[in-house]
Amino acid sequence: MTYILGILGHPLDHSVSVPMHMSVIFKLGIDYVYMSFDVLPENIPHAVNQFKKDRIRGFNVTIPYKETIMGHLDGIDEKALRIGAVNTVNNENGRLKGYNTDGVGYIRSLKEETGFNPSGKHVLIMGAGGAAKAVAFSLLEAGVDRLVIANRTLSRADELIKHLNEYFPDTPLKSVGTENINQISHKDIHLVVNTTSVGMKGTGSIGIDLTDFSMDTVISDVVYNPVETPLLRMAGKAGLATHNGIGMLVHQGAESFKIWTGIDPPVDVMRQAVLRALKEKH
Ligand SMILES: NC(=O)c1ccc[n+]([C@@H]2O[C@H](COP(=O)([O-])OP(=O)(O)OC[C@H]3O[C@@H](n4cnc5c(N)ncnc54)[C@H](OP(=O)(O)O)[C@@H]3O)[C@@H](O)[C@H]2O)c1
Structure with a gap:
């Protein structure tokens, strides 16, 4: 079964998370994909229910949902609770738990x-x-x-x-x-x-x-x-x-990836993918 990861936000055209995480998936040759979930506010409850499914291992959260997502989760890690924002959600046997890796x-x-x-x-x-x-x-x-x-x-x-x-x-x-x-x-x-x-x-x-x-x-x-x-x-x-800000982006992504997969990803591969994607956006 191909596992699914992704990023939840709206809009998402600024994001370079897809190429950043896909670069690691390709490098490691693991059976995952990382996708964009550009979801309107009124569809968040439905999307969160879908994210509890087996194949969805977890997702990042970006503007404008880092705070509002907290009300939809089954559990929140202590650090994310103290910070007051969640940028990473892990699917733990159908229970969604929030973390903050920023x-x-x-x-x-x-x-x-x-x-x-x-x-x-x-x-x-x-x-x-x-x-x-x-x-x-x-x-x-x-x-x-x-x-x-x-x-x-x-x-x-x-x-x-x-x-x-x-x-x-x-x-x-x-x-x-x-x-x-x-x-x-x-x-x-x-x-x-x-x-x-x-x-x-x-x-x-x-x-x-x-x-x-x-x-x-x-x-x-x-x-x-x-x-x-x-x-x-x-x-x-x-x-x-x-x-x-590149290093923060890469390291928060690496920490999220480790939460989802248990693997410490190669951050240099992620950094190169981010720089390439940013260049292509200009
Ligand atoms: N490198 C990374 O990994 C990383 C991670 C997270 C975020 N970021 C970046 O950080 C930035 C902020 O993200 P966020 O999630 O904190 O956004 P946010 O919660 O919407 O906060 C935006 C902040 O910017 C201020 N601001 C916006 N427009 C302004 C203006 N014209 N003049 C003065 N202040 C203004 C806001 O001030 P008010 O309170 O007065 O509105 C507020 O303090 C974004 O560019 C995002 O891409 C980078």
Whole structure:
């Protein structure tokens, strides 16, 4: 029997998950396929019931369902519950269990590509959506000492800070509106992460002034299309270390693949497939 994996979202034209996972399936020669499930909100209950069938081993979840899917599952892993979002669902004998691999993927990529050790560091995260939740939670778990969240909608940043404060009551956590981002002191910040969708397909930059950061600050962007976002280009020009979103995408995918199949997939094969697919999309 050919097992089925896939990605659930709407719309899905931005996604490169099909070529990324199919590259591994071909490489390993295993009897699986990975498909796109572009499903409208009103059809989610029906789709979830179909996903309980034997041949469907699991699926990824992307925009806009990472939070709403939680209400349709039979169980949720502790970490995903704490993050408050699910990006991976595993079919465990007809019971659907949710996981979150975005945070693990981000930390693995950040450490591997920049050597950055979050322990004791000060971090500025731009954005307060699903990606911000996973990145903030995982950085705090990895020992970040102080965290500021800047968001266009301040109330959303406030909410995320309140949520994080329940788990990390001893860590100084602060929210600011994006318009005030240049008023906070940048000098002692070690890592800046853009988790907003600004910069996707060349949609500008968040308006942060990079001139007064210390030269060992890492500027990181979870947006992966384009690979070099306007923020990363600006950081490169300012002589700061940069970290793009490809590694997070590949490592979260590898972790999901391991949950579904028990196999540690070759991440280099996945990375090459992602880069090729992105090139073809342009
Ligand atoms: N590399 C990876 O593996 C990976 C994984 C997950 C996500 N991502 C990327 O991360 C990005 C965000 O995804 P998400 O799931 O967090 O989305 P989301 O939950 O919809 O959150 C979007 C965030 O972007 C902000 N934003 C959107 N448009 C803006 C604008 N014009 N100006 C300022 N802020 C704006 C939103 O601010 P408001 O609250 O004010 O609306 C919010 O903070 C996407 O580009 C996605 O592709 C990458």
